[in-house]
Amino acid sequence: MEAISHLVAQTTADDAKAANAAIGAGFAYGLAAIGPGIGIGYLVGKSVEAMARQPEAAGMVRTTMFLGIAFTEALALIGFVVFILIGL
Amino acid sequence: MLADSFKFPLINSILRWKDLFPTFNKIALIAVAAALIGILVFLLAVRKDPKVAPKGVRNLAESTVEFIEEGIVMQTMGKDGLGWTPFLLSLFIFVYLCNLPGIIPILQMPATARMAIPLFLSLLVWIVYMGVGFKHQGIKYLTNTIWPPGVPTALKPLVGVIELISNYFVRPFSLTVRLFANMLAGHILLVTFSLLTHSLVTAQTKQFMLKPMAILPMFMLIFLTAFEVLVALLQAYIFTILTAVYIGSSAHPEH
Numbered sequence: 001m002e003a004i005s006h007l008v009a010q011t012t013a014d015d016a017k018a019a020n021a022a023i024g025a026g027f028a029y030g031l032a033a034i035g036p037g038i039g040i041g042y043l044v045g046k047s048v049e050a051m052a053r054q055p056e057a058a059g060m061v062r063t064t065m066f067l068g069i070a071f072t073e074a075l076a077l078i079g080f081v082v083f084i085l086i087g088l
Numbered sequence: 089m090l091a092d093s094f095k096f097p098l099i100n101s102i103l104r105w106k107d108l109f110p111t112f113n114k115i116a117l118i119a120v121a122a123a124l125i126g127i128l129v130f131l132l133a134v135r136k137d138p139k140v141a142p143k144g145v146r147n148l149a150e151s152t153v154e155f156i157e158e159g160i161v162m163q164t165m166g167k168d169g170l171g172w173t174p175f176l177l178s179l180f181i182f183v184y185l186c187n188l189p190g191i192i193p194i195l196q197m198p199a200t201a202r203m204a205i206p207l208f209l210s211l212l213v214w215i216v217y218m219g220v221g222f223k224h225q226g227i228k229y230l231t232n233t234i235w236p237p238g239v240p241t242a243l244k245p246l247v248g249v250i251e252l253i254s255n256y257f258v259r260p261f262s263l264t265v266r267l268f269a270n271m272l273a274g275h276i277l278l279v280t281f282s283l284l285t286h287s288l289v290t291a292q293t294k295q296f297m298l299k300p301m302a303i304l305p306m307f308m309l310i311f312l313t314a315f316e317v318l319v320a321l322l323q324a325y326i327f328t329i330l331t332a333v334y335i336g337s338s339a340h341p342e343h
Contacts, residue, residue, distance in 0.1 A: 063163040067333065070326045074262045077269035084099065084272075 025083045032079020039072040102279050103202065103272075118199040122185035126178070156180060160329050165336040172335060175216070179209065180328040183267065187320035190275055191313050198320070201271040203264070210263035213331045221338035232341045263330060270323050274316045281309040 047065040051058045105114040133149035136142070142150050156177045161169045186205060190198030200206050221229035233255045234248045288302035 059159075060163065063159070063329065066322075066326060067329065070266060070330060071262075074266050077265055077273075080273055081265060081269050 021086055025086050028086065029079050029083040032082070033076050036072050036076035039075075040069055043068045043072060096280070096283065102275070103197075105197070114195075114197060115199050115202050115204070118189050118195065118197065119186060119205060122182055122199065125185055126181040129181075152181070153177060156328070160325075160332050164329060164332040165339070168339070169332065169336060172332065176328050176332055179213075179331060180324050183209065183327050184320060184324035187271055187323060190271060190278070190320065191316045196278075198271040198275060200267050200323075201275045203268055206264045206267040209267075209327070210260045213263065213334065214260040217331075217334040217338045220335050224339045225341060229338070229341075237341070259334060263327065267323055267327055270319060274312070274319055277312050278309065278316065281305045281312060285309060 044065065047061050047068075050061045054061075107113050108117060129145060130149055133146040136144075136146040153173065156173055157170065160176060160180075161173055165172065183200065186199040188198075189195035190201065221233065225232055234251050235244055236247075236251070239247050282305075284305040285302050288305065289299060291298055293299075
């Protein structure tokens with residue numbers, strides 16, 4: 001107990017700010033990855049289903065799939081950029 | 089203690105390079121080299137005799153052109169867009185050759201991991217697709233993009249604001265950030281795992297199991313390097329195909 005109070009007395013406002021920034025950065029990236037993760041999984045799953053049902057349309061489906069992935073992934077990447085901006 | 093010896097370096101120290109000579113650093117060197125190599129490969133390819141079966145550098149150039157035509161232009165713009173093949177081809181080659189140094193030993197830095205090159209390229213794409221829109225549709229291009237055909241009048245204010253922001257601001261921004269952040273993330277991952285391997289190998293410790301554990305981040309590093317080969321190609325492909333989609337949608341608003 002004494003050790004903890006000693007530590008608390010030593011932390012400055014800057015330390016607390018840095019700790020909060022680190023926590024915020026971690027949450028920013030973690031939360032930003034949830035939605036795109038679900039989205040890309042669903043998107044690729046459906047594309048594979050479409051390609052399996054109609055192999056002759058595979059080329060078109062693949063192009064559209066990459067487009068969709070690019071749009072979905074952008075959200076996660078913006079989260080990653082925010083993570084760098086506030087965390088480092 | 090491991091925690092003491094492992095400190096992630098400041099972000100600037102893994103991304104900023106000293107100037108080779110004033111106003112010219114490693115990023116600029118990679119970009120110039122990428123442009124020159126692209127030009128050189130296609131100049132060499134065009135000098136080969138077109139009547140004999142292609143081999144070597146001409147084979148490479150022909151398969152790249154065919155990939156752009158079949159895989160990108162025909163899928164997004166159709167036959168009318170074949171005139172755009174040279175532009176898309178140069179974009180693809182340049183972005184790919186700028187991405188690739190991220191995994192080439194000694195260079196180890198993708199030129200697109202700095203904001204400047206992706207931002208410049210997507211501003212270029214922005215100007216091109218706006219120009220194509222005005223050329224094909226005249227001044228009606230502005231109203232056509234803001235209100236797609238068939239929007240009910242009651243929804244026009246709402247749709248107008250959304251489409252205005254998404255067409256004029258979000259498109260170039262997301263094109264930039266997608267390429268930039270993908271390459272930066274790959275670069276940071278590679279730095280992290282090589283630093284982990286290094287700090288485990290050089291750790292001052294009495295725990296005899298700790299040093300052999302360096303094999304784990306080492307394997308991850310090899311796997312990520314192989315993954316970055318894929319990412320470099322995929323990001324160049326996605327950048328090019330999105331450009332093709334934007335130009336196609338400016339030329340033919342109904343699609």
